[in-house]
Amino acid sequence: MDFFRLRTLRELSRRETMAAVADALGISSSAVSQQIAQLEDEVGIALVERRGRGVTLTPAGRRLVVHADRIFAFVEEAKTDIAELQNIVAGDLRIAAQPSAASSFIPAAMRQLANDHPHLGMVMTTMGPADGVAALRSWQADIVVADDISFDPHTLQGPFDTLFLCRDQLFVLLPAGHRLESEPVIELGQLRDEHWALDVASSAYSMAIRQACRDIGFEPVINGFSDSFEVVFALVEAGCSISVMPGLALRDFGGSLVVKPLSPAVYRNIYAITRHGEGRNPKIAAVLDALVPAVA
Template sequence: MDISRLRALRELAKRKTMAAVADAMFVSASAVSQQISQLEDEAGVPLVERRGRGVRLTEAGERLVAHAERIIGILEEAKTDLAELKKIVAGEVRLAAFPSIASTLAPSTMRELEANHPRLRVVLNAMEPMEGLAALRAWQTDVAIVDDLTVDPSSVDRNVEVAYLCDDQLYAILPVSHPLARQDSIHLSELKDAKWALDVASNKYSEVIATACRSAGFEPVVNAYCNGFEVVVSLIEAGCSVSVMPGLRLKNYRGEVVSVPVVPEIRRRISAAVRAGEARNPAIAAVLRALRSAVELQGVSA
């Protein structure tokens, strides 16, 4: 049986719709449907039942997924064992990182790897944490940077290992002229009358901020939903809005805004996720070491 078709069935067991599997595997929904149909032809029995817009695995499908989990795990373990025996840091490693990591830790990580391991090629894909984790599970990336604000740690399955990198504190971001700009810290409730700009590139992250505001006793009045950091800070610079952003996102920013720590403190735990057992792969181990070096270089809390 074709391994890519087994992977598609495995993803379908988790995601329940062809469209969701297509998004996770970066292919079209029709391609996923064709892979499942071909797998059913190979198996000689129905593997899925259509239920409205979704699908449900048959008993045969569930049994095959259990076998697929073991088969895929064994193949990945074999690849890691062979790479470990070679003890050569070479080949290609795909790194998925969300914007604050992609703009701060990723450049120095890639620079160090290029200097120390010229036979290793690192390919960076900017992805939000949930996208990166889905890409890791679908073998579309090899290392995914995640955080515990947008990825529930309990949702990380046993086929994924997570290595801690650092903590990142969140800050209230204000115009320079804002009355609270010179305070040592700000309680979110002090911003209840302000207009907010939210970065909705990650819906999950914007939900975290809105939830924090509600916990502080108010519903934020949003005057801008922005698909990116640059638009948010331009509105804050102009005095139109306030926001809350991670410290890492502001690390290399040199514009005219003020960042003030939020109380109660909001922090996120940033980690690198890899498939189980693959941290032994010399190339992936080198990427993890370089990420930790980048954390130290940036002076981020670890």
């Protein structure tokens, strides 16, 4: 069985449409169909069946994906063993990070790694934790940086390792001259009559904020949704909205906003997630070692 065709089937089991697989693998939808058809010829049994606009795997297809998972795991373990023996920090590495991490400490880590390991080619992509973990499962990413507001890393299904990086506090953002500007800390209930702007780069994060409001008896009125910190900052600065943002997103912010801690204090933990055992790989170990001082 062709290795790339197995990978194509494995992606199809997770993404369910030919177009999504094509985007993940960088090929056309017709090429995806061709790879699956050729794999079916190789094994002599149908592996997928069409359901409306999508496709679903047959029992044979699902069974083959289980074997493919093990095959890919063994291949990655072999590559890690060889890299460990070579003890060379080189090659390509892909890191998926949620925006607050991507805009704060990861650039510093990348700069340090470029100085220390010039043969390491590191590429960062911003994505939410769920998409990041999916990329990790499908070998589209080597390291994921995510928080535990969006998901609980200790409940990850599959062979993963987690490294704690930091604890990040959440803050209230107010425009200058706001009625609560003189308050040392702000309770969530004091914001019930405000208009809110929320960062939706991670939908789970914005849903967690809205749920926290519901838990104390009110539904926040949202007048701004954006996947850009700058847009949220602009809405608050103009006096249109207030917001709740993680400290990492504010670390290098020099705008004229009022920043206040929530009471009681709310925190999230930031983790680096890798496939199990790949921390032995010198290039992955080097990146993990660079992330810890960068986040400090």
